[in-house]
Amino acid sequence: MPSVRTLRLFSLWFVITVADKSLGEMFTSMMSVKQAILSERQLIGYLKTYIDHETQRLEDIKRFYSKVSAFHNGIHNKLTTALANPLVAFTLIKRLQSEWPNLVYSNEAEENLQALRVSYSQMESRLPKLEDLQGAAHGLMRLQDVYALQVEGLVRGHFQKISNGNTVDIYKPPVSTPLSGDDCFLVGKVAYGVEDYYHSVQWLEEAVRLFRGVNWSPEHEGTLEDALDHLAFSHFKTGNISSALSLSLELLRHDPSNKRVLHNVERYEKLLVESPPMSPGPVLKRPSTTYLRTRNTYERLCQTRGSQPKLYENPSLFCDYFTNGSPGLFLQPMKRELVSLQPYVVLFHDFVTAVEAQSIRDCAMPGLRRSVVASGVNQTTVDYRISKRKTFLSVQYERLSSVEAGGSTAFIYANFSVPVVENSALFWWNLHRNGQGNGDTLHAGCPVLIGDKWVANKWVHEYGQEFQRRCSPDPEE
Numbered sequence: 001m002p003s004v005r006t007l008r009l010f011s012l013w014f015v016i017t018v019a020d021k022s023l024g025e026m027f028t029s030m031m032s033v034k035q036a037i038l039s040e041r042q043l044i045g046y047l048k049t050y051i052d053h054e055t056q057r058l059e060d061i062k063r064f065y066s067k068v069s070a071f072h073n074g075i076h077n078k079l080t081t082a083l084a085n086p087l088v089a090f091t092l093i094k095r096l097q098s099e100w101p102n103l104v105y106s107n108e109a110e111e112n113l114q115a116l117r118v119s120y121s122q123m124e125s126r127l128p129k130l131e132d133l134q135g136a137a138h139g140l141m142r143l144q145d146v147y148a149l150q151v152e153g154l155v156r157g158h159f160q161k162i163s164n165g166n167t168v169d170i171y172k173p174p175v176s177t178p179l180s181g182d183d184c185f186l187v188g189k190v191a192y193g194v195e196d197y198y199h200s201v202q203w204l205e206e207a208v209r210l211f212r213g214v215n216w217s218p219e220h221e222g223t224l225e226d227a228l229d230h231l232a233f234s235h236f237k238t239g240n241i242s243s244a245l246s247l248s249l250e251l252l253r254h255d256p257s258n259k260r261v262l263h264n265v266e267r268y269e270k271l272l273v274e275s276p277p278m279s280p281g282p283v284l285k286r287p288s289t290t291y292l293r294t295r296n297t298y299e300r301l302c303q304t305r306g307s308q309p310k311l312y313e314n315p316s317l318f319c320d321y322f323t324n325g326s327p328g329l330f331l332q333p334m335k336r337e338l339v340s341l342q343p344y345v346v347l348f349h350d351f352v353t354a355v356e357a358q359s360i361r362d363c364a365m366p367g368l369r370r371s372v373v374a375s376g377v378n379q380t381t382v383d384y385r386i387s388k389r390k391t392f393l394s395v396q397y398e399r400l401s402s403v404e405a406g407g408s409t410a411f412i413y414a415n416f417s418v419p420v421v422e423n424s425a426l427f428w429w430n431l432h433r434n435g436q437g438n439g440d441t442l443h444a445g446c447p448v449l450i451g452d453k454w455v456a457n458k459w460v461h462e463y464g465q466e467f468q469r470r471c472s473p474d475p476e477e
Contacts, residue, residue: 039126046119053112064103068095137190141199142447145286146302147406151202155179155210159405159449171405173450181210185222189230197234198284204231208247225254232264239282241271294412294442301410301417302446316341322348343414343440344429351425361454403451414440420453431462433472 071091075082082088143149147170153160157176160167188203204227211224232247245268248261255261289295317340321333335349352360403420410417418426430441445455 035126036128039123042123043120046116050112050116053115054109057106057108057112061103064099133186134190137187139447140187141191141196143406143449144199146299146447147449148299148303151206155184155206171450173404179206179210180220181207181214181224181227182217182220182222184210185227185230188227188234189222192230192234195237196287197237198286200230200234201238201240201284204234207231225251228254229261236264236268238284241268241275242277242281244268245272297412297415298410298444298446301412301415302406302408304408304417339418339426340411340414340416340428343411343438345411345414345418346427347418347421348425348427349421350423352423354423357423357454360456364454364456403448403453405451406446406449407451407453408446410444410446411440412442412444417446429469433469434474435462435471 075088140154144151144154147159148161149170150160150162150167153167155178157173157178158169159171159173160169162168184203184207188200188207191197191199191203207222207227208224208231211222211227216223228247228251232244232251235241235247236244245265248265248268251261252258252265317338319335319337322336323329323333334351337347337349339345339347407420408417409420409426428441430438432438445453
């Protein structure tokens with residue numbers, strides 16, 4: 001096996017040389033989110049300028065209104081006398097012929113709005129795209145599933161789940177924000193668009209609840225009618241005909257002439273006559289997935305947020321200072337923690353310094369992109385992350401940042417997970433000595449709940465390592 005320090009140098013070289021191959025999508029990079037915050041702050045400045053100009057314009061209109069109103073109030077009981085004054089007559093004619101048209105046909109409002117639009121268009125290429133918005137919505141739904149989060153809690157800005165019938169906080173972020181009805185509508189609409197009615201029902205129910213009794217705002221995309229329409233059909237697709245009918249009738253009160261909804265009401269009523277609803281009603285079921293057959297184990301390991309065996313539970317596990325026989329490590333040995341014997345998994349603490357980790361992040365930032373998987377000769381992006389490789393001898397996984405919650409590495413078949421430790425390196429063999437793949441090293445990264453996770457991978461190929469980790473003819477080894 002190469003020395004640990006050698007692996008370290010290889011890891012740094014590997015990350016720096018491959019990091020700048022392509023631009024990244026917004027929703028996969030916390031750095032891009034930080035850039036988005038800076039962009040919105042700049043937009044706030046443009047909007048403030050627009051408001052100032054519009055305020056001044058309206059103040060001018062109010063001043064003109066006050067002047068004209070004061071004139072008419074002053075001559076109310078002296079109309080004949082006032083009209084006899086040629087100065088009064090002149091100013092009246094001037095106002096009607098010049099000042100009123102100047103006010104009514106002024107382009108100042110359009111010029112102010114156009115200046116705002118020009119400023120926005122200059123930044124538009126740096127702002128999130130529709131794909132980013134949809135990806136962020138899918139990300140929320142993934143967190144909801146993996147960590148069993150309650151949608152009602154997320155809407156209030158809380159990360160909560162149900163445990164033994166009680167609502168408990170998984171994490172209390174120092175900074176959070178509640179979601180609006182329009183926010184919930186967008187998440188539900190994204191799920192609706194991919195026929196994921198399990199999620200669309202939950203998010204659209206919150207959207208309807210928040211939209212009721214609230215006036216529509218111009219920055220919002222959705223309305224109560226939109227949410228009712230999508231939610232009614234989502235309930236229909238999940239078999240809840242009674243709720244679909246109730247929501248459709250409510251929608252008709254807002255839009256009585258909607259022929260499509262009228263037809264749906266007739267259809268739902270007929271279905272309820274043919275098959276009266278059972279009590280209790282249908283239960284929402286999560287959609288199946290083709291990507292992760294071991295989903296339940298994976299999510300359980302993620303929810304434990306690091307469930308590796310404890311040293312006091314297994315005397316064979318230990319921590320020590322490790323040199324691997326390398327003279328260069330005698331004065332500064334590596335801090336090794338043996339996490340698992342089968343598979344053999346080691347966590348090296350303080351593997352890189354904070355300065356080295358920041359340098360890697362700075363080099364990698366321009367090339368962030370979503371993970372891809374091979375599909376024939378093509379590559380496609382994915383919304384999950386799982387690793388199962390058999391062409392390598394060992395894998396090294398460097399953690400270059402810390403996270404506040406989530407982000408563990410789950411070893412599915414070995415049934416343990418390892419939490420994120422900043423500036424550490426997680427190392428394991430994924431081949432047995434006989435050259436066969438070690439299925440126990442199947443692993444997947446848990447999504448980050450709160451924080452920013454950076455990792456760097458180094459794979460050591462089996463070829464060229466014959467004298468570092470010798471092969472064994474033993475089929476069991």
